[in-house]
Amino acid sequence: MDYLVELAPYTGYVYPNETVIPWTVLIVVYPYLTGLVAGAFTVSSLYHAFGMQRFQPAARLALLTALCFMIFVPLPLLLHLGNPQRAFNTMLTPHWTSAIAVFGFFAGFYVILLMLEIWFMFRPYFVQQAQRSSGLAGRLWHLASLGSYDLSPKAMRYDEKWIFALAVVGIPAAHGLHGYVGFLFGSLKSREWWSSDLMPVVFLFSAVISGVALLIVLYVLSCKVRRLAVDLECLKGLAYVLWGFAMFTLVLEGLEFANVVYKGREGIEMIIEYVTGPLLVPFFILQFSIGALIPLIVLTYMIWRGTTGKALIVGVTVSALLVLFQVWMMRWNVVIGGQEIAKTGKGLLSYQLVLLHREGLLTAVSVAVAPLLLLWAAVRVLPPWEKAATVSP
């Protein structure tokens, strides 16, 4: 029987129907991916909307990263649905009081926005390639340029205006998309662990740090692969952004937890038992200590000492990897953690992660890795590092 793998062992008293955990590891992957998108887009906007020149080396990579991850955002949801073939019902007859009803529209709008911005940015490159190549490749490049070959200064200024406008509109779109994910959990009154007004804000800030961290790792990695020197100014800038937002995230998460404990509403005994028991390692040690405090300390030390060169690259990259891990643990502790505390307020459940299952570990890892493979292919078609051939503000 398929569902037997989803049965959760429990202690205390839980409702009989609760013994099957509804949202699995795939629903952990989903907010993780949207968070990475929002964060990566933030970096690209720092350059494209606010003109911060130091982020230029990573800005285009950021935009491609956002698109590649965004394309895969609906996948964990579709894999989770009991009737994925009916997924479009949410768009055909959206029930507007539901947070999920807006997802399709929001995601669709955002993907189009990203594609438009990327098209404007790479249009000179398309034109250049179309003029250079012949045969099928030439035709494809021609198609990609949509026949718009005008590269005069006037046309380029027009393109720049579009890129700026899209970057500006994209900020509320990306952050709205992720804030909505936080609302999805925070607005549920049935679970004390989720039901928090701070939830969307916590999700947003952790999204930004995860995206910035991902970009740091991808940027350093791309430089290593291409045997180029890492632009230290850019890396340092990313480290500052990471530090600032990581500080906010830590404070907000601390405040949220303090709120739950301080209010001490019905069922708080169970929450305390949970966080000091099964959640002790994932929450306090993995998420807060290793994932949040260590990178903050390392980054603070490096900023204070003015570390530079290889030490800076290694320090920032390691911090970024730890932040990526922190945000993953945060998503896990929210999504799975919330369901492990029984609605009865009298028991705890234990989610069983299996390897081979439609919603198992292998599926989750595949969905999380797929955007990276797409990105690997995307940078081959649209090299984000070729400065001359693209529009810059």
Place this chain on the structure above:
Amino acid sequence: MKREAISSLLARRTFLRKIGRAATCAGAMVATGALGVTKKAAAKSESKPSRVSFPTKDYDWTKHQWAFGVDATKCIGCLRCVEACKRENDVPGDAHHFRTWVERYVYLEGDKRARVDSHHDPVNIEASGSEREYRFANRYQDAKVEKAFFVPKLCNQCTHPACVQVCPTGATYRTQDGVVLIDQKYCIGCQYCVQACPYGARYFNVRKGVTQKCYWCYHRITKGLQPACVEACPVGARIFGDRNDPQSPISLFIRNNRVQVLRPDTGNAPNVFYVGIDKEVS
């Protein structure tokens, strides 16, 4: 020759006209069909029917206001209600999917908090010998029991249902006569409603890929019958009826007792009214 040409021209013209007409008819049919589907799909999220009698010809859902009562002081924990419900509604026959279940609250001497169990408890499953046999194990026979009682649970068919609020497609909706239904052919199986229900009343049917729950045997009550669990209860612990009728069992039950609902703080405004439950019941 000329005449032949004219006649063949005429034949061709008639033929083309016929094809044209057929195509127009087919086009119109497809168009009205598509329009019909769209209208039907759009109607899913609306709870108001266009016809007066709904959902069946001889049943008008605007004429009733169903409600449910539970007298916990009468319940003996025999679980005939659970069995009747499982059979009547084709509920998965294991200890993890229930439309109605019964909780047992026991205070042993010196206990400050109740010990709670239900049919999914391994001790109870072992005692009955199967997940399909519903029985409470006599686990406290050697202990000194200070206070003990049973509490039947089922969907509260809330006036402000959190499950309906979060459904992204409108597959789950509240009827005019006060029952929350799920359209099994429209549910996408996201399980957001399972999360939103504070009472644990909903479960996910993995084989059908949709969420299911108790709907007070809507197929029976719209035909003038009682819900299966009410009919099976040997002690009258479950009371069902129409609040629009002041002499119905449920109206009398609510009028003659001090009733309470589960978790009023959620703002869901449940419609299952309890008598004889304790502070720990939620």
